[in-house]
Amino acid sequence: MAVQINPSILSADFARLADEAKAVEGADWLHVDVMDNHFVPNLTLGVPIVESLAKATDTPLDCHLMIEDPDRWAPQYIEAGASSVTFHVEAAAAPVRLAREIRAKGGRASMALKPATPIEPYEDLLPELDMLLIMTVEPGFGGQAFLDIMLPKIRRTRQLIDKHGLDLWLQVDGGVSAGTIERCAEAGADVFVAGSAVYGAEDPAAAVRGLRAQAEAACDHRATGR
Numbered sequence: 524m525a526v527q528i529n530p531s532i533l534s535a536d537f538a539r540l541a542d543e544a545k546a547v548e549g550a551d552w553l554h555v556d557v558m559d560n561h562f563v564p565n566l567t568l569g570v571p572i573v574e575s576l577a578k579a580t581d582t583p584l585d586c587h588l589m590i591e592d593p594d595r596w597a598p599q600y601i602e603a604g605a606s607s608v609t610f611h612v613e614a615a616a617a618p619v620r621l622a623r624e625i626r627a628k629g630g631r632a633s634m635a636l637k638p639a640t641p642i643e644p645y646e647d648l649l650p651e652l653d654m655l656l657i658m659t660v661e662p663g664f665g666g667q668a669f670l671d672i673m674l675p676k677i678r679r680t681r682q683l684i685d686k687h688g689l690d691l692w693l694q695v696d697g698g699v700s701a702g703t704i705e706r707c708a709e710a711g712a713d714v715f716v717a718g719s720a721v722y723g724a725e726d727p728a729a730a731v732r733g734l735r736a737q738a739e740a741a742c743d744h745r746a747t748g749r
């Protein structure tokens with residue numbers, strides 16, 4: 524699968540979201556961090572803003588729900604115009620039912636794991652998903668340092684995806700930058716969320732292009748061993 528670069532609007536100017544979405548045209552998805560100050564100690568935005576943003580940009584939205592009770596809320600984000608919804612397995616009461624409901628509504632179903640949550644108990648769930656998100660920081664804030672200790676989990680997840688021959692995207696989120704993206708790609712990730720590395724750059728669109736070139740080279744290296 525081709526590499527995908529998804530700017531996180533958590534690092535954008537929330538008063539100018541439509542312009543900030545345009546500033547990264549050429550990105551594959553916009554990553555929308557939804558936080559409820561319960562599942563994580565931060566508060567961001569909800570369904571009405573996603574509904575407005577979906578109308579303001581042609582870039583598809585992936586909503587990353589860092590909230591309690593995603594079973595209740597996730598389908599509403601698809602109805603609001605998101606094309607993909609990521610829920611945390613630690614918060615979901617019925618992850619399989621929820622993934623099926625997201626897909627039944629026409630969305631891509633994605634499940635996230637916090638750093639201390641292992642992948643192995645969820646091997647049998649993987650066919651129910653379109654994407655798996657491995658958090659490479661503790662969720663809640665942008666601008667944190669990348670957790671190198673997540674690299675073995677990324678590798679093990681890639682092995683599981685390949686073992687089962689699944690068409691499942693493997694996303695990483697947190698501390699992804701020019702200094703870390705190659706390690707993530709070499710470990711097996713193919714979807715990269717970057718907040719401060721994109722919106723903190725003078726030219727966000729150029730930052731997306733730079734990250735894409737680095738990730739593509741590292742993915743080729745992983746595939747060919749050269």
Ligand SMILES: O=C(CO)[C@@H](O)[C@H](O)COP(=O)(O)O
Nearest residue numbers: 533662663665666698718719
């Ligand atoms: O989900 C989160 C944080 O919880 C992320 O999406 C951050 O927004 C990524 O920001 P950077 O680490 O790339 O600055």
